Amino acid sequence: MSAKSRKSASSAEQSSTKSGAQIIVDTLIEQGVDTMFGYLGGVVLPLFDKLYDAPIRFIIPRHEQGGCHMADAYARATGKVGVIVVTSGPGACNLVTGLATAMMDSVPMVALTGQVRTELIGNDAFQEADTTGITRPVTKHNCIVKDVKDLARTIREAFHIASTGRPGPVLIDIPVDVAVNKCKVDSSGKMKLPGYKVWKEGHPRQISAAAKMINKSKRPVLYVGGGVISAGASKELTKFAEKAHIPVSMTLLGLGSYDQNKAESLDMLGMHGSAYANYAVQDCDLLIAVGSRFDDRVTGKVKTFAPNAKIIHIDIDPASISKNVGVDIPVVGDAKFILKELVKEVEHKERKEWFAKIAGWKKKHPFRYDSNSSTIKPQYVIDEVWRQTKGEALVATGVGQHQMWTAQFYKFSRPRQLLTSGGLGTMGYGLPAAIGAQIALPDATVVCFDGDNSFNMTMTELSTAVEHELPIKVCILNNGYMGMVRQWQELFYGKRYSKSYIKNPNYADVAEALGAKGIMVDKKADVGKAVKEMLKQKKPCVVDFRVEREENVWPMVPAGKSISEMDGLDILESMA
Amino acid sequence: MKHIISALVENKPGVLAHVAGMFAARAFNIDSLVVGRTEDPDLSRMTIVVIGDDRVLEQVRKQLAKIISVVKVLDFVGKPVIARDLMLISISAPPEKRPEVLTLIEMFNGKIVDVGQKFVMVEVSGPEEKIEAFIDMCRPYGIKNVARTGTIAMVRHSKEA
Numbered sequence A: 001m002s003a004k005s006r007k008s009a010s011s012a013e014q015s016s017t018k019s020g021a022q023i024i025v026d027t028l029i030e031q032g033v034d035t036m037f038g039y040l041g042g043v044v045l046p047l048f049d050k051l052y053d054a055p056i057r058f059i060i061p062r063h064e065q066g067g068c069h070m071a072d073a074y075a076r077a078t079g080k081v082g083v084i085v086v087t088s089g090p091g092a093c094n095l096v097t098g099l100a101t102a103m104m105d106s107v108p109m110v111a112l113t114g115q116v117r118t119e120l121i122g123n124d125a126f127q128e129a130d131t132t133g134i135t136r137p138v139t140k141h142n143c144i145v146k147d148v149k150d151l152a153r154t155i156r157e158a159f160h161i162a163s164t165g166r167p168g169p170v171l172i173d174i175p176v177d178v179a180v181n182k183c184k185v186d187s188s189g190k191m192k193l194p195g196y197k198v199w200k201e202g203h204p205r206q207i208s209a210a211a212k213m214i215n216k217s218k219r220p221v222l223y224v225g226g227g228v229i230s231a232g233a234s235k236e237l238t239k240f241a242e243k244a245h246i247p248v249s250m251t252l253l254g255l256g257s258y259d260q261n262k263a264e265s266l267d268m269l270g271m272h273g274s275a276y277a278n279y280a281v282q283d284c285d286l287l288i289a290v291g292s293r294f295d296d297r298v299t300g301k302v303k304t305f306a307p308n309a310k311i312i313h314i315d316i317d318p319a320s321i322s323k324n325v326g327v328d329i330p331v332v333g334d335a336k337f338i339l340k341e342l343v344k345e346v347e348h349k350e351r352k353e354w355f356a357k358i359a360g361w362k363k364k365h366p367f368r369y370d371s372n373s374s375t376i377k378p379q380y381v382i383d384e385v386w387r388q389t390k391g392e393a394l395v396a397t398g399v400g401q402h403q404m405w406t407a408q409f410y411k412f413s414r415p416r417q418l419l420t421s422g423g424l425g426t427m428g429y430g431l432p433a434a435i436g437a438q439i440a441l442p443d444a445t446v447v448c449f450d451g452d453n454s455f456n457m458t459m460t461e462l463s464t465a466v467e468h469e470l471p472i473k474v475c476i477l478n479n480g481y482m483g484m485v486r487q488w489q490e491l492f493y494g495k496r497y498s499k500s501y502i503k504n505p506n507y508a509d510v511a512e513a514l515g516a517k518g519i520m521v522d523k524k525a526d527v528g529k530a531v532k533e534m535l536k537q538k539k540p541c542v543v544d545f546r547v548e549r550e551e552n553v554w555p556m557v558p559a560g561k562s563i564s565e566m567d568g569l570d571i572l573e574s575m576a
Numbered sequence B: 001m002k003h004i005i006s007a008l009v010e011n012k013p014g015v016l017a018h019v020a021g022m023f024a025a026r027a028f029n030i031d032s033l034v035v036g037r038t039e040d041p042d043l044s045r046m047t048i049v050v051i052g053d054d055r056v057l058e059q060v061r062k063q064l065a066k067i068i069s070v071v072k073v074l075d076f077v078g079k080p081v082i083a084r085d086l087m088l089i090s091i092s093a094p095p096e097k098r099p100e101v102l103t104l105i106e107m108f109n110g111k112i113v114d115v116g117q118k119f120v121m122v123e124v125s126g127p128e129e130k131i132e133a134f135i136d137m138c139r140p141y142g143i144k145n146v147a148r149t150g151t152i153a154m155v156r157h158s159k160e161a
């Protein structure tokens, strides 16, 4: 070989080798990532160096947990995979709550964590944490990459696993030397997942059996969860419910899968669900669970849940089926596909008696609050925002009473309209979620109904919203309490309000200090005006509504009771 | 009730942690867990004995299958299986008792693998009940140490479809 040709051969080789960091960026772009969230640190510097001129929008939160919730909400709002990258040790540890939140609610996410150099692993090196060990139970899958040659494939696999089947967060731990090392680029697009199967289509015989059972049923009820939204099956659900003429109850995460303004909507079921949904479930002869998992907040006492009903369970996760409640007809597969098939086989039925009975419950026990009160009722604020946003806002929440009132009083009409931590119940989710959603959908009206204490947990992210000029609207339903905790103490601990209140700052001042718009409202008459002002803002706006302090969420199924044993129905009736 | 479950898993670091972590997190009760290589270098076989009713068994099976690095899960419910444990046991066998002990070992098809002044070390394999019975029979003589592998199992060929 001549000297010249040897030289050109080696330069050709060089041009096709890349560093791990570059491979990460290239593979993210290959996977369609145009926005990501993350925070810096020593071992991720090689990666951040490659992000310097990558065509990816990058959002730095003020705390990794916030960033993780942002990526989660970005995913929930769009259906795309949310991406977060953080450093080793403390950075990775700060992801745990966010990953667990996403895991419980089946949100597709990919988290990349930096790790100390491969040869230091296990030595208690500076900023070393056993990230895969810590995050294993809160991810759908995780792994550490120890050879740069495996990097591209592993990232591809992560996106595939996160976004298919029952979605969930996937974490890849990347030692810094793997990000620095070079290798030939693997552009094969290949994956190696011999143990990963997704049941998509649902067994035709099960579908037919389900259809027969539905056609025979006199009093069917749909019990719909977040799975319908993940599957993008709202349209199919609506067609199915309307053709077969079946009332639809939804879980907290299922809200929006069926338009709550429609007559067949039974709204939310379960612990703080509507009386009519809970009565209907307890009285039905057929319960059709779609993309829901018989969570204890829904079923109450499992033994007496839907006692007269046969149960059809449609779910993509075989492990969800018969986990808590035995079912008669399981159909494993994608809800979209299965509902599309099912709709062909079901007959339209009047079910006049059934709907008349439900109408009676609806009339007698709607969600109510005392609208004549002179104080600001938290429900009134939600109602007012619902009116002024014409029910079209994208809504995020914290966790507590305000979350339940949001579920009860904001009528959701489309999927991915409500972003809330249902499974884990993570206080502090609301504000970063609103930010993640607004980043994803710049033109949407994004409202966060937050509790004072939930807001306290992640309010530092307000500064992120200001930096990116996001017009999010935060409505703090400020009762000066950990309201949900206070309610339990009132009902079950003899009103001993042990440690369930703290001294809060003036949130309007906090907002202004961080560069957002801050409004404080303590008069009922000012609520409408304040909401109007809030909706006009081009920058982040925080409204501190000083609401009735000791309002309770009704109805309520006390823990361990059947869902028809609701407390507070008399109180609600007295407000009629 | 004890059930034997066998899982083919990817032969990669971290897989055992995934499986063990899942069992702990879901409060499943494991009696034994054996991991070993298979004829395929990319796969290992885990044989797990779990305690629980049918519902628990079904959940264990499904949750195992859900782990990404678990390739295939078999349970042996209703199937004729060969299940074996291997044990090394050190039994006290002073000269005056030695003939008795040797007879016992012979009855159980044990193999003496080491002999000392006071103790003999025996290798015994077989179904769990046999192993347990052997331990019981050895107790009166004095047991110094026991090491057991846990159960491994396969479906009988004669009953294969």
Ligand SMILES: Cc1ncc(C[n+]2csc(CCOP(=O)(O)OP(=O)(O)O)c2C)c(N)n1
Binding pocket: A398, A399, A400, A401, A402, A403, A425, A426, A427, A428, A450, A451, A452, A453, A454, A455, A477, A479, A481, A482, A483, A484, A485
């Ligand atoms: C991170 C976290 N810590 C603790 C809890 C337990 N918890 C549930 S609701 C609640 C109180 C919430 O208070 P606030 O945000 O003010 O909402 P409110 O109930 O008053 O509307 C607490 C402490 C939780 N869900 N999440």
Ligand SMILES: [Mg+2]
Binding pocket: A400, A451, A452, A453, A477, A478, A479, A480, A481, A482, A483
């Ligand atoms: Mg509060």
